[in-house]
Amino acid sequence: MKTEIQTSFTDIYDKLIGWAISVIHNLPNLLVAIIVMVIAYYLAKVVNKWAVRLASRSIPQKAITNLIGRAAAIVVVLVGLFLALGALDLSKALNTLLAGAGISGLVIGLALQGTLSNMLSGIQLSFRKKIQIGHWIETTGYEGEVVDINLNSLVLQPMDNTRVIIPNKTIIENPLKNYSLTSNFKIEINCGVGYGSDLDKVEQLVKDTIKNLNQVDKNTDVEFYYRNFGDSAIDFSCRYWVNARDVRNRLEAKSIGIKAIKAAFNANDINIPFPIRTLQFDNELEFKNKEIGEVSQN
Structure with a gap:
């Protein structure tokens, strides 16, 4: 032992x-x-x-x-x-x-496949110069200003001052429209004039009116096209380029164009018709008799 x-x-x-x-x-x-x-x-x-x-x-x-x-x-x-x-x-x-x-x-x-995918997509977005904070973009049905790009998501601020949080992976895999990459935007205004209007006069008047606006790029032409015969008017489209930084400037430029065209039409007695509905009574005698009966009862 x-x-x-x-x-x-x-x-x-x-x-x-x-x-x-x-x-x-x-x-x-x-x-x-x-x-x-x-x-x-x-x-x-x-x-x-x-x-x-x-x-x-x-x-x-x-x-x-x-x-x-x-x-x-x-x-x-x-x-x-x-x-x-x-x-x-x-x-x-x-x-x-x-x-x-x-x-x-x-x-x-x-x-962590989903989390890592969003993280890597966030890093990739951060290196993209075409998507930066402050840009106005449109993607996956949402439009707004980019206010944040973090590891998981991209945050948009629409015009109603809300917040839209979109996963980074969704941004990478879907088409994206960036309005902040250019300062020139094409504005389109749709309108109509009465069938009795002089179409050549209307076209020239609209072009001259739009060209005189301060927001319009003077180096570009104003486009004017008659589109179709409507129910109560001959419809046309007017397109022109403006210098704008964001969507607010675009909306303002379009609003100014609409007011200028309306004022020019008023000054030249050009009618912008609105839909008119005609009511037809086939039995006029029966309608009158019914109306007389109601009066006698009263």
């Missing part, structure tokens, strides 16, 4: 001595690994600040710039960790860590 206990203590003692010798033998590698991790830690801080500063030049959203900075810092720390494990000659542990990271990344990616 004593011999077995002595043997056990001897084995433990030998293992401790072996570990101590191994630690002393690998002490330089351990110091190198510690130094590498310390350098990686402080370098990650510097890289984080540098990445945020660089990204903020083209991305105004702080949430996205901070994400980019953290991602760059994580990459630096991971590189330092791999170098430290390599210095300690822990190749098996390194391979296990890489395999575990791959499996974990796959599981997390499948679980």
